Amino acid sequence: MIQPLTEGKRFTLVPGSEGLIETQKLEVSIGPQHPSTHGVFRMDCMLDGETVIALKPVMGYLHRNHEQLAERMAWLGSMPYTDRLDYFNSMTNNWAYALAVEKLAGIKVPERADYVRVIMSELTRILNHSCVIGFMLQDLGAWGTPLLYAFREREKILDLFEAVSGSRMMCNYMRFGGVRVDMTAKDLAAAKEIVSRFPHFLDEFEQLLTTNEVLLARTQRIGILPKELAINASISGPMARASGMEYDIRKIDKYGVYGRFDFRVPVGDVGDVYDRYYVRVLEMRESIKILQQALRDIPAGPHIAPEVKLRNFKIPPGDGYGRIEAPKGELGFYLVSDEGGKQPYRYHVRPPSFINLTTLEDMCLGHKVADVVIILGSIDIVLGEVDR
């Protein structure tokens, strides 16, 4: 898209300004060390005045060879590495990988384990969404306030994660056929406490933001992603729903025990940055509903399938794709097991951040350079997952 600036094309005329003024196209590289690129990510912007006329995302700075590494070690060995894909949401990453392996090996997960997984994933979702809104507002110039309010709430959830799994962010909590340790009554009580207090925080958060005139002016009609493009680019998660796609894997696949919960899928109609913000707020409210039901109904029983071996775990030849509705969209693991079955023959991750990022240029064209960072913030990327 971006042409090198050759002598002949150096000066162009902005349409409508013929004879008035000659402007020069300017190539600006935003990142990879820019604070609003959410990690090490670079955007090669071509500007005409302040307007973006071309944008090329440059990624790969955080590439850690995740997929190839996984093909060289036992099945369980990749579990802690999945924590480091989307390091905000290690619980859902664990679940997606465990689900793919369980599909491939035909393991039945005990009911209680599924409930614990739902509780952990929905907590992860509210944690992710509240922080993403905070980051987005940070990019807007709301220095600190919404982000730190979100972090304050996030810390309570991370404390619970640490008490249950042993680590705040790199949980490494799920195992094939269940979860590593059971949630105790104390943990469940702590989860209930978080769930009962969170709506209050959310009300306050909305009071701060939803009708704020500055936020409305900066986000409405900015970075519109049309529904057709969202479908064609296989966008998923809150971004797709903000563009009007009623697409939620929790409803479609009903993996785990999601078929048992009563919740709605919020859908936007414009597909701009504001819709992406508001869909996330509504999703948090639905997550709270799921959490209340899960915490009420959680049955007693084993937390892991007893027949699953920790070591020398082998899977018969075959392939399988496990996908879940991660906070950022459809997170899938495609695994192939071959003769021997001690480690994956092929291990592929379908990361939502990466696929959602592909429409960045389409959303940014024609907007001011200051809007680029908000649009990027509204996509909700984590570079650990984009580059893998």
Add this chain to the structure above:
Amino acid sequence: MGFIGKGLFDGMVVTARNFVGSYFDKERLVTVQYPEERVQTPENSRTFPFLVYDDDKSPVDTMRCVACKICEVECPPQCIYIVMDRDEKGKPRQRPKVFDIDISVCMQCQICVEVCPFDAIKMDNDYEKSQYGRFDELVEHLPDLLKSNEYYNRIKPTEASAVDAKLKAEKEKKAKKAAPAAAAKPAAAPKTTAPAAPASTASKPAAAAPAAKITIPEDAPFTPEQRQWLSGFLSTIPAGAAPVTGAPAPPAPGAQTPAAGAPTGDWPWHDPALGMQQRLDLAKSASLADKLMAAMAQTDCHACGYDCRGYADAIAGGAEKDLSLCLPGEAETADMLKKLMEEAGKA
């Protein structure tokens, strides 16, 4: 909708509420002034692994690790390095001489803890590990890693007491199983079995095996090396003397599998304190499966997926083709297994 700027005004109300509230409400002031005050980490919280030992007097002798190398193999980022300790004659001592963990590589995933069959490696919760250097300072060696069971009980009371109970039950079970066999032996010396052992909780589980046969009393004035040599020496006696009860007499062609769960006394070579040659001598007249078993490290660590008996039976029966699965036995065992199988094939 209200007036223009109502959204901004509402937002200001929220920030004002949080600002004023932070003086009165603990919910709104969550900052901890770290070096002065510290948060109590939850019991499950984990940082880096350490090795558990039982007795403060001799940490190296009472550590639970038998250098079976399961954790070294299973560690996803490969940050563990183990070298088995050997005496002057090259006989393995069933404990590590070198046990290094590179904590700049370790990702605190706890998989080493989960796969350890001896409850020897556990996760610490000490998070203040800053160092001034980047290289050697970030490699923890055996002396840094060894921590007492009492320390483990202090940082993780629930988990540690469950482990202690489990080890105690295992030890009692082993002692009970071994008791009839020891009584049947003519040379049975005064027994000091597990229940009578001092309350220093479980010692090395592997040490329970020699204790089952002819036992040197706990208060006998021997150093650990002497004790080890003696128990090895004593266990050779029955084989040299009259035919031992239950030992297969003529070398039967093909795999003759002794009944599973037979008392340890029937396999005099099943003693990790013995050297390879001693063990093979003991099994000289036994079946192929027994000879194969004698070539193994006798730790019953399940690194191969079986115990020593099961792995030998599986190889002899043809169910297991891989001869390199015995991790604690290292190349010595793998070579010997290959040699034995070749000999059996020729015969």
